[in-house]
Amino acid sequence: MAEKQRRRRIMMKKKNISMTVIRRLPKYHRYLHDLLISDIRSVSSEELGRKNGFTAVKVRQDLNNFGDFGCSGYGYNVRELYNHICEILDINEMHEAVIVGAGNIGQAISNYSSFKELGFMFKGMFDVNPKMVGLRIGEIEIQDIDFLPEYLHNNEIQIGVVSVPAKSAQGICDVLVANGIKAIWNFAPVDLVVPEDVIVENVSLSSSLLTLTYFMKSSMEDEKIIEGAV
Amino acid sequence: MAEKQRRRRIMMKKKNISMTVIRRLPKYHRYLHDLLISDIRSVSSEELGRKNGFTAVKVRQDLNNFGDFGCSGYGYNVRELYNHICEILDINEMHEAVIVGAGNIGQAISNYSSFKELGFMFKGMFDVNPKMVGLRIGEIEIQDIDFLPEYLHNNEIQIGVVSVPAKSAQGICDVLVANGIKAIWNFAPVDLVVPEDVIVENVSLSSSLLTLTYFMKSSMEDEKIIEGAV
DNA sequence: TAGATTGTTAATCGATTAACAATC
């Protein structure tokens, strides 16, 4: 009975937050970080919204999903809200990752300093190409992909970055999953198939680029309409 | 009067397609491309949906925004639909782009062969760092950023890729816009300010990574609940 | 024809906006 109650309590705590809300959190995080650096102490939902292209109400509703962070007549304390959001996004502790595929994208990820500032450590880097093995990218040495399973057993890695060509991606993903990885950051243009308890976050550069051309075209058509209207 | 009618007709043609729909088009495009390569002739909305994680109805409604491509009792002709989607996304002709910022991301973009296959040509590459100037990345030579305006005047470039650090991004963006660029593919973690007729498509790697950690955490909490429930 | 699958309308669900009382 007590057990049942306890369970209920835990479940209550966990509202189901929608994807749309989650995807806005990193933007708040970034802007709050900027404010923090500029030594600004408080911020209103109005400003937080305006700078990110959201309405003030949306901001307040978003934040209220996670707690009561604001203060009437004053706004939000920047440092406090920033800390809360870091906690929500779970970036108060380091996250360790391996990169599979030492091509340009893999290298870009491993060298990108912002990630380090956010608490991500890209510890191991693997590739099939024997010519790459042994090379150093920044501080890490590229290892042969055959050592990946062993490496995963000997190190506490949480995230696997898949930056291999499309045709090898599912195979690599399977190796990562078979060796305990529960989170995959996928740059390959494939929909990876994974067990239910594994999370995949896709970065689809092609999709982004094709969206851009769509809007380029449609914005030119808008101009035609405007011209036609004169 | 005739003018007014003409204008009306053009405007009628252009339904306002929602962003959610547009963002799904590249997925259809990719899957249709795969089918085309496998020499498969027809595909149902059911399959097209299942492979991308959408419902069949959603697929049909999405496609019907752009025309009457399907065929009752048969599905969609793969090649035909593929061609239509290419046209909608406006990738039947080449698009030429410059890359500003020859760091890892800039290099990754310029070397990524998929883009070439989609009809994108990254023609010029620019950097502030004198040590980079003159180096060749694949087939293109890194030029000094001071030559960017001149280059844009002498070449028909449609897209500017911004892959410089956050603090220089707005400045670069201004140069691109001042020299006629109407479409910007932005990798810097800043919200660029541009005139109304310029389109910005952001790729925010940090946001993607933070979303991943959010879901890692929340999926672990789910497990706790399951455990608690036993 | 029977079976498959589309296109489309109506019903539901979720997200955004509007309104405003509560609070500092």
Next chain:
DNA sequence: TAGATTGTTAATCGATTAACAATC
């Protein structure tokens, strides 16, 4: 207190799902 700004509820808008007739 007056002014500012939050948190929250109700109203609106948009997107998804359900249902089904039309068509090949």
